[in-house]
Amino acid sequence: MAETMTYGVVGSGSWATALVKILTDNGHRVHWWVRNERQSDYIRSRRHNPQYLPTAYLNVALLQIAADVNEVLRAADVIVLAVPSAYIRDVLAQMDKETFRARKIVSAIKGIVPGPDVLLNEYLEQEFGLPLEHYFAVLGPCHAEEVAAEKLSYLTFSGVDDAVTAQIAEAFRSPYINTITNHDILGVQYAAVLKNIYALGAGIAHGLEYGDNFLSVYIANSADEMAGFLQKAGIEHIEVGKHEEHPITHKKEINYAASVYLGDLLVTCYSPYSRNRTFGAMIGKGYTVQSAQLEMNMVAEGYNACKCMFHINRRIGAEMPIAETIYRILWEKEAPAAGFETIEGVLV
Numbered sequence: 001m002a003e004t005m006t007y008g009v010v011g012s013g014s015w016a017t018a019l020v021k022i023l024t025d026n027g028h029r030v031h032w033w034v035r036n037e038r039q040s041d042y043i044r045s046r047r048h049n050p051q052y053l054p055t056a057y058l059n060v061a062l063l064q065i066a067a068d069v070n071e072v073l074r075a076a077d078v079i080v081l082a083v084p085s086a087y088i089r090d091v092l093a094q095m096d097k098e099t100f101r102a103r104k105i106v107s108a109i110k111g112i113v114p115g116p117d118v119l120l121n122e123y124l125e126q127e128f129g130l131p132l133e134h135y136f137a138v139l140g141p142c143h144a145e146e147v148a149a150e151k152l153s154y155l156t157f158s159g160v161d162d163a164v165t166a167q168i169a170e171a172f173r174s175p176y177i178n179t180i181t182n183h184d185i186l187g188v189q190y191a192a193v194l195k196n197i198y199a200l201g202a203g204i205a206h207g208l209e210y211g212d213n214f215l216s217v218y219i220a221n222s223a224d225e226m227a228g229f230l231q232k233a234g235i236e237h238i239e240v241g242k243h244e245e246h247p248i249t250h251k252k253e254i255n256y257a258a259s260v261y262l263g264d265l266l267v268t269c270y271s272p273y274s275r276n277r278t279f280g281a282m283i284g285k286g287y288t289v290q291s292a293q294l295e296m297n298m299v300a301e302g303y304n305a306c307k308c309m310f311h312i313n314r315r316i317g318a319e320m321p322i323a324e325t326i327y328r329i330l331w332e333k334e335a336p337a338a339g340f341e342t343i344e345g346v347l348v
């Protein structure tokens with residue numbers, strides 16, 4: 001039996017709060033970094049996060065909340081990163097590099113590190129010297145709101161170290177969380193980033209008053225475009241000889257219909273909880289990007305991801321007419337209706 005590991009959660013938005021709920025419901029003591037002292041005091045006294053996911057009540061006896069992120073880093077064996085990708089570099093810059101390198105890092109972030117435009121594991125390898133063996137991702141179709149309501153959800157844990165991946169997955173398994181393990185650490189992260197972009201498009205289509213018939217065609221084609229990118233990106237990683245000890249599994253061996261790929265694309269495109277879909281719907285209805293951002297208290301990761309993936313795909317060279325059109329609508333002011341006329345023409 002493996003030794004029990006101690007968990008730290010970095011972030012205090014909806015998803016961090018949901019992950020803290022899962023771990024504490026399972027009886028794990030959690031060290032939790034909450035930036036804002038008023039928010040921490042509220043959580044300690046009222047047992048829920050006032051701003052994000054307020055319906056999730058937490059077992060505060062198991063919580064050690066800290067405003068200093070290094071306190072959490074020192075206290076925990078496993079650090080779960082759950083801040084939006086736009087802020088991750090600022091948060092990481094506060095962390096002690098040597099302590100960080102000695103921890104198991106689990107990314108719950110569905111985004112690219114903006115600036116260098118790389119996956120988080122690549123950024124952590126470059127900046128912290130974190131080996132891939134110490135890096136894991138928790139992804140899959142799951143909205144925090146349904147975790148709060150304890151509705152059955154499936155989370156996929158990905159990593160190259162099978163034993164530790166399974167041990168971390170086990171800490172999250174509960175009557176309302178099923179866990180799956182997976183090896184495709186790069187592919188699952190790219191899939192999570194791409195599904196946010198396609199969900200923005202699903203929202204735009206909804207805002208433009210396309211119906212469910214069109215949406216099903218749009219999602220089917222988005223799934224295919226995503227698989228084409230993942231296949232090309234996977235091959236590229238093998239060809240350039242990165243991570244030679246852990247060759248990235250070739251597409252033939254990967255089931256892209258699995259929940260961490262297709263499932264997450266589906267839920268993000270159709271769920272009313274999806275921030276990406278909601279943001280896209282506002283754009284389709286004629287809001288500007290700035291006014292749509294002001295309307296939302298939460299972060300739609302797909303907006304920055306469009307631009308990052310546009311840059312990344314210059315290197316990968318996959319055919320991505322849908323994602324590129326969403327990029328032009330959001331970043332180059334292409335009219336949504338004109339963009340969707342282009343998309344109509346490429347769908348099969």
Ligand SMILES: NC(=O)c1ccc[n+]([C@@H]2O[C@H](COP(=O)([O-])OP(=O)(O)OC[C@H]3O[C@@H](n4cnc5c(N)ncnc54)[C@H](O)[C@@H]3O)[C@@H](O)[C@H]2O)c1
Pocket residue numbers: 011012013014015016017035052082083084085087090091108109110111142143144145297298299300301
């Ligand atoms: N919400 C979900 O259902 C869900 C599910 C799976 C994965 N995720 C992923 O989890 C990650 C976090 O998203 P979320 O939904 O928890 O975010 P959110 O939109 O609920 O909250 C935004 C968070 O950003 C924080 N923030 C704002 N400014 C900041 C700054 N300058 N520095 C640091 N933090 C700052 C806020 O305090 C808050 O914690 C994202 O990558 C998202 O894709 C979310």
Ligand SMILES: O=P(O)(O)OC[C@H](O)CO
Pocket residue numbers: 110140141142143196199264267268273274275276277299300301
């Ligand atoms: O609300 P969204 O669009 O950020 O999606 C949240 C989760 O990633 C769904 O799995």
